[in-house]
Amino acid sequence: xxxxxxxxxxxxxxxxxxxxxxxxxxxxxxxxxxxxxxxxxxxxxxxxxxxxxxxxxxxxxxxxxxxxxxxxxxxxxxxxxxxxxxxxxxxxxxxx
Numbered sequence: 001x002x003x004x005x006x007x008x009x010x011x012x013x014x015x016x017x018x019x020x021x022x023x024x025x026x027x028x029x030x031x032x033x034x035x036x037x038x039x040x041x042x043x044x045x046x047x048x049x050x051x052x053x054x055x056x057x058x059x060x061x062x063x064x065x066x067x068x069x070x071x072x073x074x075x076x077x078x079x080x081x082x083x084x085x086x087x088x089x090x091x092x093x094x095x096x
Contacts, residue, residue: 018055019055019056019057019058019060020054020055022057022060023053023054023055023056023057023060026057026060026064027042033068034064034067034068037067037068041054051063
């Protein structure tokens with residue numbers, strides 16, 4: 001018997017009731033250099049001395065974007081707009 005929509009919704013909402021769970025879920029998707037950045041704090045954790053981002057999702061996002069986000073988002077957007085072009089074989093009607 002499959003769960004009812006309200007049961008499934010309740011289960012989904014309860015999965016991330018705490019910021020620590022949100023952070024843990026987001027960390028599970030990291031790999032490469034991003035994971036390596038957070039590993040020392042995860043592996044060498046001293047009880048009671050967790051980093052600020054460990055149980056605060058907003059702090060985690062700030063830490064992540066500060067270290068791995070675009071360094072010049074305005075410049076990146078300008079560059080993308082300057083190099084915007086229609087693909088070969090496309091027609092303008094596709095973009096309007």
